[in-house]
Amino acid sequence: MLSITFEADIEDGIIKIPAEYRPKFRDRATVILLRDDELSAENDDIIAELLDHPVKIKDFRPLSRDKIYVR
Secondary structure, eight states: OOOOOOOOOEETTEEOOOTTTGGGOSSOOOOOOOOOHHHHHHHHTHHHHHHHSOOOOTTOOOOOHHHHTOO
């Protein structure tokens, strides 16, 4: 069995095999996906991250109740 390793972005569920490996994997391949835990943790729990570390914006003023419901 031939084994290679490469990193790739996933777009709409599609992983593109780099051009140099395509001739060796024409028909079928066994795929093992490894998730980068550091990046996944950031993406998985963004609400908790923002609650722990709110974004500070200079001169920020929350909307008044009247402005929230203006249509």
